[in-house]
Amino acid sequence: MSDIGxxxxxxxxxxxxxxxxxxxxxxxxxxxxxxxxxxxVSPRGVIERALLGLEMLEHAGLWLCLTxxxxxxxxxxxxxxxxYVEAARQLAIEAGVTECVSxxxxxxxxxxxxxxxxxxxxxxxxxxxxxxxxxPRCRQYDLGEKVKALAPGSRRVxxxxxxxxxxxx
Numbered sequence: 001m002s003d004i005g006x007x008x009x010x011x012x013x014x015x016x017x018x019x020x021x022x023x024x025x026x027x028x029x030x031x032x033x034x035x036x037x038x039x040x041v042s043p044r045g046v047i048e049r050a051l052l053g054l055e056m057l058e059h060a061g062l063w064l065c066l067t068x069x070x071x072x073x074x075x076x077x078x079x080x081x082x083x084y085v086e087a088a089r090q091l092a093i094e095a096g097v098t099e100c101v102s103x104x105x106x107x108x109x110x111x112x113x114x115x116x117x118x119x120x121x122x123x124x125x126x127x128x129x130x131x132x133x134x135x136p137r138c139r140q141y142d143l144g145e146k147v148k149a150l151a152p153g154s155r156r157v158x159x160x161x162x163x164x165x166x167x168x169x
Contacts, residue, residue: 005091006056013084017077018047024071024081030064033119037064043071043081050084057092063100063113089113104135106142111135 010016024043031037039045041061050056062085069082093101093110102111111117112132121128134142 006050006088007053009084009087009091010050013080013087014078015047015050015081015084018044018051018075018079019077020044021076023074023076024079027070027074029066029068029070033066034064034115046085047079047081050088056088057095057097058100060100060115062088062092064115065113066116102132104138105133106138107135109135109137 022044024047025039025045028037028042030041040049041059041064043065046056046059046061046065049059049061056062065082065085067082067085071081072079072083075081089101089110100114102114102117103109104111111134112120117132120132124131131139
């Protein structure tokens with residue numbers, strides 16, 4: 001099933017249109033971020049692998065991509081590499097490939113590839129733990145709860161006004 005899913009994604013995101021110009025590899029920031037960057041995990045290497053029908057869901061290139069979209073912006077053929085990577089990651093997660101993945105501690109949604117999370121923790125320091133363990137929705141909810149705790153009276157006033165309005169009908 002995953003092979004059929006990958007084939008569909010190859011067509012959907014235009015990987016067949018790749019002209020092998022290498023602009024995606026030249027602009028890819030993974031070389032500056034990760035010490036283990038190599039052609040095989042570059043956008044061009046991942047596209048080549050997908051076009052050859054090789055195993056993709058557990059391939060490191062799928063999980064190292066930073067999804068910055070620089071490769072897509074420069075692609076003369078219009079290959080939508082970031083969209084392909086994000087969709088292929090979803091296929092992998094649905095297939096149970098999760099050893100390279102970090103999930104939201106509250107809701108369980110996909111957050112980051114572990115490789116990216118490790119880099120961000122190193123780059124961000126202490127603040128990383130709070131920023132990198134919650135998805136945007138749960139982080140927003142968490143912030144809302146913290147704000148409510150700081151000003152509990154304002155919530156009661158709002159509730160009171162709602163009851164006044166409802167009683168006026």
